[in-house]
Amino acid sequence: MSAFALILRREFGLSFAGGGGPALAIGFFLAMAALLPLVVGAEPGRLAAVAPGFAWLVLALASLLSLERMFERDYEDGSLDLLALGPAPLEVIALAKGLAQWLSTTAPLAVFAPLVAIGLGAAPSLAPISIAAGLVGGVSFAFLGGVGAALSLGSRRGGILTALIVLPLFTPPVIFGAGAIDACAAHLDWTTPLLLLAAYSLAALALCPFAMAAAARNALS
Amino acid sequence: MIPALLNPERFMAFSRWAAPMLGLIALVLALGGLGLDFAAPPDRHQGYSVHIMFIHVPAAIMSEVAYVCMGVAAFLSLVFRQVLATAAARAAAPLGAGLALLALVTGSLWGRPTWGTYWVWDPRLTSELVLFLFYAGVMALELAIDDEARAARAAAILALVGLIDLPIVHFSVTWWNSLHQGSSLTTPGALPGVYLTPLLMMVLAYLAGFGALWLVRIRAEVWRRRAGALALRGAAA
Amino acid sequence: MSFDFDAGKYAAFVWPAYAITALVIAALVVDSLLRAARWRRAAQTAKPDDGR
Numbered sequence: 243m244s245a246f247a248l249i250l251r252r253e254f255g256l257s258f259a260g261g262g263g264p265a266l267a268i269g270f271f272l273a274m275a276a277l278l279p280l281v282v283g284a285e286p287g288r289l290a291a292v293a294p295g296f297a298w299l300v301l302a303l304a305s306l307l308s309l310e311r312m313f314e315r316d317y318e319d320g321s322l323d324l325l326a327l328g329p330a331p332l333e334v335i336a337l338a339k340g341l342a343q344w345l346s347t348t349a350p351l352a353v354f355a356p357l358v359a360i361g362l363g364a365a366p367s368l369a370p371i372s373i374a375a376g377l378v379g380g381v382s383f384a385f386l387g388g389v390g391a392a393l394s395l396g397s398r399r400g401g402i403l404t405a406l407i408v409l410p411l412f413t414p415p416v417i418f419g420a421g422a423i424d425a426c427a428a429h430l431d432w433t434t435p436l437l438l439l440a441a442y443s444l445a446a447l448a449l450c451p452f453a454m455a456a457a458a459r460n461a462l463s
Numbered sequence: 464m465i466p467a468l469l470n471p472e473r474f475m476a477f478s479r480w481a482a483p484m485l486g487l488i489a490l491v492l493a494l495g496g497l498g499l500d501f502a503a504p505p506d507r508h509q510g511y512s513v514h515i516m517f518i519h520v521p522a523a524i525m526s527e528v529a530y531v532c533m534g535v536a537a538f539l540s541l542v543f544r545q546v547l548a549t550a551a552a553r554a555a556a557p558l559g560a561g562l563a564l565l566a567l568v569t570g571s572l573w574g575r576p577t578w579g580t581y582w583v584w585d586p587r588l589t590s591e592l593v594l595f596l597f598y599a600g601v602m603a604l605e606l607a608i609d610d611e612a613r614a615a616r617a618a619a620i621l622a623l624v625g626l627i628d629l630p631i632v633h634f635s636v637t638w639w640n641s642l643h644q645g646s647s648l649t650t651p652g653a654l655p656g657v658y659l660t661p662l663l664m665m666v667l668a669y670l671a672g673f674g675a676l677w678l679v680r681i682r683a684e685v686w687r688r689r690a691g692a693l694a695l696r697g698a699a700a
Numbered sequence: 701m702s703f704d705f706d707a708g709k710y711a712a713f714v715w716p717a718y719a720i721t722a723l724v725i726a727a728l729v730v731d732s733l734l735r736a737a738r739w740r741r742a743a744q745t746a747k748p749d750d751g752r
Contacts, residue, residue: 389624393604393617393620394604394607394617396608396610396613397604397607397608397617398607398608398609399603399607403603403604403607406596406599406600406603407600407603407604407621410593410596410597410600410625410632411624411625411628413593413632413635413636414628414632414634414635417635417636417638417639418635421638421639421642424642425642438635438638449627453620453623453624456541456620457620460613460617460620461613461617463612463613498703501703501705502702502703503704504704505704510708510709510710511706511707511708511710511711511714512710512713514707514714515713515714515717518717518721557728557731558728561724561725561727561728564724565720565724565725568717568720569717569720569721572713572714572716572717573713575713576709576710576713676728676729676732679732679733680732680735680736682736682740683732683735683736683739683740684739686736686740686742686743687743689743689746690739690742690743690746693743693746694746697746
């Protein structure tokens with residue numbers, strides 16, 4: 243088995259250890275969904291209008307939740323040092339970590355989010371586009387999140403700092419994904435925003451591992 | 464000129480006269496620009512509030528220019544590990560953040576008479592807000608890491624990532640705004656000459672002012688490192 | 701050249717905008733100059749020289 247596949251398997255396994263992968267993020271999702279009617283009012287029309295966008299936004303936020311897992315644990319127990327010294331370049335390891343994050347957290351959420359949106363009153367016909375946007379956009383969230391997680395290694399503020407770093411970077415994928423869902427709801431062209439989202443996610447996939455590796459090396463220095 | 468600027472000694476010699484000169488240029492341009500600004504008649508659509516344009520647009524433009532400066536300096540500090548580059552990146556951040564903040568506040572006040580609200584999701588104001596958050600992230604990251612060298616490198620990486628993301632943010636916000644037919648701050652059509660001249664002068668004034676302050680702050684950084692290095696040597700002696 | 705300072709109903713927006721701009725710019729200038737002066741002094745006390 244190639245080194246990359248091995249690392250991917252390790253990362254994937256780790257992300258399910260001690261807390262069952264997406265369970266935490268899904269729990270967060272449900273809690274937020276329960277709060278929305280309390281804030282907006284339970285009137286069905288109003289909830290339904292807000293629901294798809296809300297679900298998309300919470301998807302972006304929830305993918306921030308398990309970011310500590312990406313680098314922090316390895317950093318603290320010394321595994322990151324070993325990985326850095328190993329045969330595979332740190333960029334490849336970062337790529338594997340990003341993919342594992344996507345597979346274990348953002349992708350399951352992408353499937354779960356539309357269900358919650360429907361529960362809040364969104365039209366079921368929006369489910370396919372929501373899932374597509376979630377899966378594609380999830381790559382951006384996972385990889386950009388990874389950059390934030392790697393940068394805040396060894397810092398004093400951890401979680402909230404990562405969020406501050408990462409959320410502004412989320413602006414384009416959030417806009418494109420919401421645009422795709424909105425366009426679908428209005429029976430307009432949803433392919434353009436979805437393609438833009440895909441382009442952004444591909445760029446994130448290609449470029450973020452370099453930033454993640456540089457940040458990890460910096461933290462280990 | 465670039466090799467001269469990369470050498471701390473020669474930089475200090477250069478900035479010694481360059482900084483005050485830029486400051487003077489900034490002052491003269493600002494006085495002239497403001498003079499022409501208040502000599503200009505109120506706008507047909509915006510009335511007297513058009514005068515805010517003369518302090519909003521330069522701040523907005525310079526907040527972006529400052530980020531590019533910070534990003535380039537960050538790139539140079541990561542690739543060439545030049546002390547001056549690191550100092551330049553760190554020095555630019557608070558200046559750019561202050562300019563972004565000014566752009567946001569003046570932009571909000573500029574829009575208020577026209578729209579009755581203190582905030583509109585105008586594509587430029589929204590981009591400006593995201594830019595401000597980029598600055599906040601870079602500065603927060605640098606402050607949160609104790610080791611100075613590591614903190615500077617982490618902030619530099621983030622600044623670079625932000626620099627690459629910035630055009631995309633602009634594009635995405637503009638695209639979103641075109642869909643929602645949001646409002647726009649700028650008056651449609653070409654700017655009349657009576658406004659154009661003071662506006663250009665103000666933009667150049669802000670540019671020169673940023674240059675002057677940036678040089679001053681980099682000088683402060685260089686002295687700070689010298690003081691620290693000498694103190695260490697003194698302690699070891 | 702005559703200056704038009706009659707802001708009319710826009711006064712509540714225009715003057716605060718200028719005031720805040722002046723304030724922030726002044727703060728940046730003062731902070732930068734003080735910072736430079738302070739570290740120049742520190743570098744010189746550690747090693748007296750011609751202060752370049």
